[in-house]
Amino acid sequence: MITSRRRRLTIAAGIAAAVLVLAACGKDKQESSASTTTAAASGTTVVPSNAASVRYDEQIQQWLTEVGCNPGGVDGVIGPHTEAAIVEFQQAEGLAANGEMDAATTKALEAAAQAGKKVCGTTGTTASTTTTTAGGQAPCTPTALVAAIPQGDVITGYVCADGYAGVTGTVGNGSTTTFHYILQSENGSWTSLGDEPCGAASAGIAPAVLEMGCPPEQG
Structure with missing residues (x-):
């Protein structure tokens, strides 16, 4: 009788231990899942984008000057001299010599500017880019963009x-009157849309383009 009772107690203890083990496993699994979910939630989500932005401002001319690629002066005015300096820098650094200020x-x-590295000579070269690309994306270069705005x-x-493209500048050389235009690539060249896309018609245009190409009160 005693032996039988001990046997039942042993079996019961074994069952209880198994239940505790299963419960612990289930808890670990839940904690692991929760931990994984928390880690995923706290991670940085990178949203892919096909907006290969190309941006230019006066700082570019300053850097070009510092590395020995002459942009024709640090005056904030873009044109053939600035484009030639960009191309010269790209060639010296083994980059795609397209005149575009892409991310690379x-x-x-x-x-190079921060390191005080002299990359090119002190004289500009003739830009080797083109203003149009037949049937493709218009190049985002000074020469191509200038061709799409009123002369002067x-x-x-x-x-x-x-x-x-969003562009800003002055109306006529030496003028203090500013302009803002939105350009669109059509058949390999740029066409000016003026500031018409600003506001309700801005769907599909990158915010950075609108910020540059729309007047402040409409941006």
Whole structure:
């Protein structure tokens, strides 16, 4: 009788231990799942984008000057001299010599300027880029963009992304009157849309382009 009772107690203890083990496993699994969920939630989400932004401002001319690639002066005015200096820098650094201030060019230029590295000579070269690309995306270069605005207007800043460009500058050389235009790439060249896309018609245009190409009160 005693032996039988001990046997039942042993079996009961074994069952209880198994229940505790299963409960612990289930808890560990839940904690692991919760931990994984928390980690995923606290991580940085990178949203892919096809907006290969190209941006220019006066700082670019300053960096070009510091690395020995002559942009024709640090005056904020873009044109053939600035484009030639960009191309010269790209060629010297083994980058795609397209005259565009893409992310790779901007990063390399900033790093070279901060390191005090002399990359090119002190005289500019003739830009080797083209203003149009038949049937494709218009190049985001000073020469291509200037061709799309009224003659005499001077571009002082631009941003390109997803087939659109926002440009700002002054009306006529030496003028203090500013302009803002949105350009669109069509058949390999830029076409001015003025500031018409600003506001309700801005769907599909990158915010950075609108910020540069729309008048402040409409941006």
